[in-house]
Structure formats: C-alpha cells, structure tokens
Amino acid sequence: MGDLPPYPESLPQQPPSRRSSQASERRHSRGQAQPLAAGPEEGRQMPPDAQHNVPGWSQRRSLSQQESFLMPQAFQAEEARLGGMEYPSMNSGFPSEPQPQPYPEESRNQASQGTTSLILQRLQQGQGGLFQQLDSTFQEPPVSPLNQFNLYQTDQIYEGAQHGPYRRDDPALQFSGSELGFLQYSNEVPEPEPLELAVQNAKAYLLQTSINCDLSLYEHLVNLLTKILNQRPEDPLSVLEPLNRTTQWEWFHPKLDTLRDDPEMQPTYEMAEKQKALFTRGGGGAEGEQEMEEEVGETPVPNIMETAFYFEQAGVGLSADESFRIFLALKQLVEQQPIHTCRFWGKILGINRSYLVAEVEFREGEEEVEEEEVEEVMEGAEILEAHGEEEGEEDEEKAVDFIPKPTWKPPPVIPKEESRSGANKYLYFVCNEPGLPWTRLPHVTPAQIVNARKIKKFFTGYLDAPIVSYPPFPGNEANYLRAQIARISAATQISPLGFYQFSEEEGDEEEEGGAGRDSYEENPDFEGIPVLELIDSMANWVHHTQHILPQGRCTWVNPSQKTEEEEDLGEEEEKADEGPEEVEQEVGPPLLTPLSEDAEIMHLSPWTTRVSCSLCPQYSVAVVRSNLWPGAFAYASGKKFENIYIGWGHKYSPENFNPALPAPIQQEYPSGPAIMEMSDPTVEEEQALKAAQEQVLAATEEEEEGEEEEEGEETDD
C-alpha cells in the first residue's frame, strides 16, 4: 500500500492553475524520479483496462487534481481517436482544445466512452518507461483511484495546453499493441464534427496573435512547455514564472550563433522578391501562345524603353534596368486598373523614398464611383455647418447679452474642377519602387494649389506624412504631391508646334468666357520639325496643358456667386457683407501657346535648348530643359516627342525660400467706453460725491417743504 497514501498527497501539491498543474503532471507522468506519480498512474492505467465499459463513467463530478492530471492524456488520445488530426512536429503539435462549454453539452456520452480509451491510450503513449515498472509497483487494488476516476468532468478535461506526443514516447505505442488498436477502432465514434468543431474553435482562439506582437498564446505555451520538458528542472512549478518570462524574451531575441553567421534578412532580398513578381507574365505560362497574340496588339502601356533611349541621348533619365522595371510596373498597373491611356510622368525624389508617377486616363465611366463618395462626404459636412449656423442664430437671439459676433468670414471655398478637365484632366498613380503597389492620388483642389505655391517642402516618400507649414497646407503629403504634379504639368508639358491642333468645333469659345479651348487632338498631318529649328526658336514648342490661374483652377470661377443653400441661410448675415467685392476674372494664356511667350526669370529665358550631340547633328535629338522647374525635360526627334520630370518637385527661385510670416494679430473687439479702462474713484472722491448729492437732495427737499408750507398757509387762509 505504499502507493496509495503518497498518491493523494502528491496531488494536493499541484497548484490550482490548470496549466502548471498539467505541466507538473506531465512531468510526473514522465515518471521522473517520482514513483509516486508512477504509482497512481499505473493504478489508473489498469482500471481502464478492467473497467472499460463501466457505467460509472457517466458520472460527472467536479474534478480532483487527478482528473486534471489525466486531462492532457485524455486529450491526446482523443486526438488519436479522431484520427483526422495529424500530429505535427513537437512544437506545434497541440491538439485543439474545445471550448469547455459546448463540449459537455454535446457529446457527453460519447466522451464518456471515449475517455476511457483515451486515457488508456494516453497513458500508454505517455509512459513508455513506466510499463516496465508496472509489475513491480502496482500493488493496491485500484479502488480509490477508480473513485477518483469517476470524478470526471469533461469540461475541465480539455482546458489548458497540451503537447503533442513526444517522439521518444513513440516506443510506447509498441506496447499498446492490439489492445490499443482495438480500442481505437471501436471508438471511432460517428459525429466527430461537433467535437472537432469545438476543438478547432478553441485552437483558433488560442492561435490569435496578441495585439502587441506576433506571438500567439498557443505558440508561447508550446515554447514554454517544450522548454520545460527538455530541461526537466527540479521543481518546475516554482520555476514556472521565470521560465515563462525567459521564453518570452527568447522569442524576441533570437540566439546568435557565435560560430555561424545568420544570413541577414536584408531589405534588398525582400525587394527582389517583390520585383520578381513583376517579371512573371500574368496569367501563367500555360497559355503562352494565346497570350502572345493578345499582347502584340494595342496596349496602353507606353514604350518606355524607347523614351528612355532618347532621353539618354539627352543626358537625362534613369538607368536602363530601372527604366525596364518601370515599364514592367506600368504594365502591372494597366492590368490592374481600367486604363485607357497611360504615360510615365516622371520621378519625384524624396528624402526617404522616391515616387514614380504615372499619368493615366481611365476608360469612360470608370472612375466616378470614388468621386461620388467624396462628394457625399463634403455635402454632409456642408449641411452640418448650415445647421450649426441656424442654431447659433437662435441662441443669440434668446440671450440678452450679445456675444459680439466675429466679423471675419472665411473666404469662399473655390470648387475643385471636375475630373477629366482642367487640372484634374488626368489621374495620377504613384508608387515608391517598381514592384510595390500603385496608389492613386486624389484630385487636386484649387485651395491646395494656392497653398502649394506658398510653401516649399521636400517629399519624404510616405504619402500619409503630414505637411507642417505656414500657411497651413490643407492636406497631407499625397495632396501636396498632387498639387506639385499639377503645377509642373501645367508649366512644363510641351510639344512641338503642330503636333497637336484644336479640334474643329469652335462653338464653345464664347461660353467659356474667353478662357479658351481646352481640348486638342493629334494632328495627323504633322511632319516633324527639323532638330535645328527646334533648337533655335522657342516658338516651335507649345504648351499642351492648361495654365493654372492664380485662383488655383484652369477655368475661372467667380467666388462671390453664392449657391442656393448659402443664400437661404445667410440672408441675415449678408447685410453686413454688402458691397460685393469686385473680383476680376482671371485669365491665363490659352492652350497651345508657344514657349516664346513664357515669362522670363530675372531676364533669363525660362527654357534652355540643346542638341543632344553636337558632333553628329544629323542624328541627334532636340532637348529642351526648363529653367523654371529644374528637372523637367522634353525631347523631340522627327515625329516623336516626350516629356519627363525627374527632380525634387520644387520650382526654381533665385532667392532662398522664405516662409510667409504669420499674420498680424487680429483685433479682438473695438474699444468703447463700456470696456475702456479707467481708474476707479477713490474713497474720498466717492464720499465727496455722496456729500454733494445729499446736499442737492436736501436743497430740493427744503424747497419743496417751503412750497408746501406756502401752499398750506395759503389754503389756511
């Protein structure tokens, strides 16, 4: 009976927490120098054999530590029983844990039958070494262990973490032999699904990664228990806390091998991976021939390599392999988006990363979905503001004391241009490197352009970086980038004279208020201008993008025209605003004006022209470089021409950039006697005043009395 007394003692030693108890149990179960544990386990081992179908199993009671001891074992065996779950490698071989609640409700009976076999299997699996000790140590009748066995509660069985079977325990399976196999097959109960589902749910729950890091509870417990089982410390329970911490630390600080170098995960490798995707043709290689035929047809992707070649002659541009990658990236963009025309606009350099910009035009009707969403948001905001004004008015009328209303009114917001017109004629996509996904830039608003003219900031390379500046820029870096792109395009997109011509419908000229025509088309009869002529005179080049007015748009809009909503609400306030400011219509140079009419910078021409190679002028290319926007280039050769911008995105200024000074402090309120500061009268003055008033009062009283007396006397008479 040596086993019984120690047995109950050993169990209470286990702490209430499930995990640690199981951890310690497992160690017990391993039979490490603890015959105590071995004894009870063996004891339990035999009863299941003997009492395979004892109805007593169906009793579910609150569990003693013994049950928790068996839980992991049962669980493992259950996994084997279910069969569907494979035992993965040690560290990740956690069987899934069902949620405690659903399980007992669903398949108690099955569990009851199953658990015995499970226990049996687990015991056999888990304790290979103990088998040899079976005969020697097993002595007592398994009465008390059995009773404790009865105290099963399935919902407690499956809590906690568990390891998959250890490889070194596999020899145990040999012992199980036919019995185990028999039990397994007989207990392949139909309806594993609820069990499996519950198990999977629990596992999924445990596999959630923590908010702070990539580690999930599941993995952490796996690591912890592996470590414990490998190291087999003396008193594992007391060492548990520090071990827990160490395991966590080790996860984040991988051990460095002093003898071998770990290969560095360089960002270059990751980048190369992404770019490898560029080089594979979309659609797989099996349909090779068909694809070839389709691709040979028209694609909106421009011939970047040809353009790069010409620019290289001019001494401008990116290297050949970068150009090719850009070409592949544009091809990828064309496949992803419904694009009608596409052009490589250029590269804007940034401090941390650069931007590759593609100028595209969508097919008809494709891009309006996003626009509507944006507009709805704006309208909602406007309506809210209107309500706010109404309420404000009412409150003020109720209050007796008026809070003085500020006289400052924000300047009217100039509406942005419609897409496909003016500054928003094209859509722009940017990416940082070829291979990275393309991001679409929002349309530009006049306010952004106006502000962009006042500030000068370098681009960091992150589209959501804030722009901290004075005057404050309405938007983040994406908006600023778009505004600069708009300005650069408007100023530097040029073509040889005659390449574009106006379409023949000229009836719209009057309607647009003389702003000029805003559409052009290619001239089919264009025959190219000789290179030398292009170099000689700037009149041979024309702008083919619309000039941006000081207002920030290409077509002028009168800001003092109020919309209907504003008129309804603001009637009362308008009285103060009377005297409409006369806003002059802003006019800019019309489309297709030659470059010779561009304004000069400090008496210097805004454009510089060159022949690409003076040694062989017959084959060279005409190159035009902008002095106003350093980095903008255009080349023309025969019938081909192209523009590109590679630069920092800033305008040239001979002076240094001086940010605008802050506005002067505004007047708070007009001074009047009510708020004028005066010194309070002193006590003497007050008393003197009081005395004087009393005197006056007394004088008037005397007079009155005098009069009354006279009247009284008179009446008496």
Add this chain to the structure above:
Amino acid sequence: MDAESLLLSLELASGSGQGLSPDRRASLLTSLMLVKRDYRYDRVLFWGRILGLVADYYIAQGLNEDQLAPRKTLYSLNCTEWSLLPPATEEMVAQSSVVKGRFMGDPSHEYEHIELQKVNEGEKVFEEEVVVQIKEETRLVYIIDQIDKAVAIIPRGALFKTPFGPTHVNRTFEGLSLSEAKKLSSYFHFREPVELKNKTLLEKADLDPSLDFMDSLEHDVPKDEETGAQRLKPKDTGPGVSRWRGATPWWCCAACSGQASPSTMLPAPRTMATSMWALVRRTWTCPSCYRRRQPGFLNTAS
C-alpha cells in the same frame, strides 16, 4: 568618380535622373586619361557637371598622392578640352558670394554687381556706387569650392592617415555593411577637419587617429533622421566604389544649376535616399539645391 570606374559609377548614380549621354561618356573617358597623363595626377576624379543657360561646365579634379591636399580643378565645355581653374582665395569668395542666379555657360561672362563704397575725399564721406565685375570663372571656382566643403563625403575607412602626414587610400576597404551604411557617423567630410579640434578629450579618446581624422557627418547642423541605406555588394566595393561614394554628392549638386546662395550656405542636412536595388544607389542633395527644408529650419540653424 574615378575615371577608371566612371561607367559603373554613372550607372549607380542615375537614380536622381541626371546622366551623361553616350557621346559625352565616351569623350570623358578618353580625355580624362589624357589629363591624367599630361598633368601627372595620381587620380583624376570626374567631379560633375554644372548646368548653365547656354552651355554646361564639366568639372574634373586631379589628385596627387596625398588625398587631403588641395585638389586641382579643371573645367571643360565639351568634355575634350580641359582648362585649369585657379584655386579659391578668400577674395574670390567674398566677391562671388553676392552673385545670384544661374550660370551663363560662358566662362568669360561678367556679372555686374553694384556696391556702395565709402570713399573718403578729404573730410567728406561719400558713398559711391561702384560697379564690380565678377567673372564667371571666379564664380565657378567659388561654387566648386563651397560645394566641396559642404557636401563632399567619404566613408569611414576609405582613407587612412600615416604618421608621416599624407593620407592614403585604404586598399583593404571593402565598403560599409548595411547597418553601418545607415549611420551618419560612418561618413566624413572630405576636407581638412574643422571641428575635430573642438572635440573634448573624452570624445577623442574613442577615435582612431589613423581613420578618424576628418569631421564626421553626424555633428552637422541641422540634424536629420536616418533613412534607409543599402549595403554595397562585395563585388561593387573596392577602391573605385569607395571613392565613388565620395564622388556621388558632387554628382547631384552638379545636376542642379550649380548656384549656391552664399549667405545661407548652411551645411545641408544629409539624406541618403536610396532605392532598394541590389546595387547601391545614392542620391545626395547639396546646399545649392536645398534651401530651407522647412519654415522651422531657421530656428534650428540659428
């Protein structure tokens, strides 16, 4: 960039969009060889290009054995004929600092600058307007000198100093590792040290006198954050590339107008904007294309 590794360096530096056309490259290679022979330089570096309105200047520098000695500067308009520029003197610096605007491209062009000078005539003090003429060549010298002082850098370990004085190229330098390349402290100004002697003894104790004999970049004002930088692949390293590192900034500034406003010739923030290529690409900004980065810049610089 070194004349011998010119083509490779040009490839690597093309991220900023500036390059040379094939004919220029070919002529450069040839003419730099001849310059090296004629002037008996140890190394000839292609410094870069300054853009002008009418023509561009191509600048080269010749070095003798001692790397830190003042370099001879040559310029050319067509990459075939090179003319020597005089070294910069303080007078030149003072004069040229007032000129603003672009380079014309004509070396004999003269800028006119009107100065008020006090002229003593007897007891009266006049202020006369004197028109000072500054030649473009002078201005060129001044600009190149300024740019060199501000932006020319070299990685740590590329040069070493012997007790006898002259600095030599370190043949065992293999480039910087990825983590080192990201730090500003691994780069030095390629010029005589100015701030080194102001360092405290504690700081100097950590320095290696044979390698750390120039100003490090990390003490430049204004401070800038580190950005990603790439590691040189071993096959790209070697004497040529290490020098290329130093030569790259000259490239960038050469791509701009070459003008620098002297009154605000603050040391520009160092940025290492790179692209994630297998080869290293670096773009540098020089003070001439980099004015105040932000409105708040003024405060930090002062």
